[in-house]
Amino acid sequence: MNAEIVESFAQMVREKSLDKDVLAGIIEEIFGVLVKKKYGPNAKYDVVVNMDKGDIEIFFERTVVEHVTDPNLEISIDELNAKGNPDELEVGDEYVEKIELNQFGRRLINLARQSLNQKIREIEKDIVYSEYREMLGEIVVGDIYQVRKNDVLVNHNKNELVLPRSEQIPKEKYRKGDTIRAVIKEVKKTPNGPLIIISRADNLFLQRLFEIEIPEIYDGIIEIKRIAREPGERAKVAVESQDARIDAVGACVGMKGVRIHAIVRELNNENIDVINYSDDPVLFIQRALSPAKLKQIEIDEANKKCVVTAESDQISSIVGRNGVNIRLAIKLTGYDIEIIREEKPFEEYEDDIELVELKEELGSDIVELLINNRYDTAVEVLSAGVDKLKEIKGIDEQKAQEIIEIIKNQFEEEE
Template identity: 40%
Template structure:
């Protein structure tokens, strides 16, 4: 190792943000391990890395002890012997002698290179982790790298993310090279580097798409108060405007339905019901069951449950195919909903 090596460390610090002092400390610890492995015990050894020249020296260390306390001559030295070297030595002082092996330079160079390579790898992992941990719960555009055993691997540039079957939109086909928008669900640190899980089925994907598509939502004028989703089939979203002059549903739908259409297209035809949010539970539940008409809503505040009465001809619409409309309405409002027709209600 030489002055050029120190310059290389300076470049690493500048270009990759790897602290030079921490790197040198790591190198010294690695050299100590290398010395112990190749030349015996390192219990009484200190390795010194010259931070200006790049040279390496090894020093043995012995503690100055009283003659009666001498136990190990490799680790200790008598006071009288120490004072023959320097009369100023006292008990407890450390005496160092250089013991650098002749061929230690080659071992040192190999060890330092391994440390630097490993640290660069770790730094790059940290950079990727820090970049994507800030994007957690956000949308990014990636490219499908491959599909294997039900998993979809998505290239996000610096790293490949994974989308499990549970996070895929049912019946959506994924092909290598396909550009897709994904929701960053989780970013984890592992021994092999950052692991990123992305989703196409998470409700957050729909929310973020509306934030990108609708300026009023991005600016906070229109708020998404609640959202329930069954990916690939249907989403219900409750919105509210803090500006009375702005219609929240109209803002989300956009001119001639252009805004919501862009989102529906991105979600491969998923239906999206947009309703007005209300602090009044009966009004909110009634709206949540859209497109069904509602005759009456009886609420039980304590149990947070509601009995909803609908026209006979609207019962199947209110419940929805396989109960989907009622199920999504319950998720959206966070109320337990029981639906009955007018005939059933009258009979009871």
């Protein structure tokens, strides 16, 4: 029975990769509890565990007395002599005898097994927690084993990692069995064990990918100064070279874009703009809003505000699709950016547009009404302005503004 118990314990060591000395200490503690359950809380004992030999020895100690008052603490000299008293002990000496495990009975032995299992589970949870706490901010590679409504469960070294919906790249598809890369974002202790949260949407994941794909960043020659990101859509990364001989943006993009394309593919084709960082806010904002051409930048450093003036044909480039470019520029620079549209003088438009060509955009009735009032081209309408147009019967101020805006958009598209 002794060898059987130790072997079952040793198997736990192999399966859980626990330290043998740690497990031996747990076994000593558990069997110490058994001794106290059987012989009382004041019992004197010593538990010796040899994991290599697969042996547990329990030594029970009692004082030799003339008359016994507590059999759990004392043994009479007469009883000892009846046993042969091989060590020739006398009253006052300490008598030590070895207790066989089967003396505890099946119930207590099963209790020991249950206690050991519980202790091992607690230690295992602590080991996993400590292991992943040390890996915070690092990229891990695992296999998806379950896709649920609000999260994805990933197997990494037989441990469960959770990819919540908030940390997923929007519109990215996850399938059971797929291999996935993500950064360890958070490790929390819970009653059910450590909760390990991973992320593909966090800025840190993008930063770690840059470090993997771009040796100059890993080596510290190029530094990532700031990142702004809308996962799955677009990101802006500001970099700075510590070596004047190395072009930071060129090194990040790589020959024919090979380095940046590897990162883009990993991020489900998320567009990445790499720009040179600058301590000069005007220059930095200008770079953050590229490729748009800006006419003027006014900075309010105290309130972190900025007013950007640009010609009307640059506004769409500044704002970007669904406003993503301006939002990322605001995140990257830390400035609240206001845009002022500078209207292009009408005489600068190289090609005028006949109003009859804008029937689809303005509507046939409006075009006919304008022509009947001697407005034959788009420039003529723009030159007249809202005040003149609203004098026409059938066109109020709101309609006049709408006509002007539609025609301006037509010129911008032609640009």
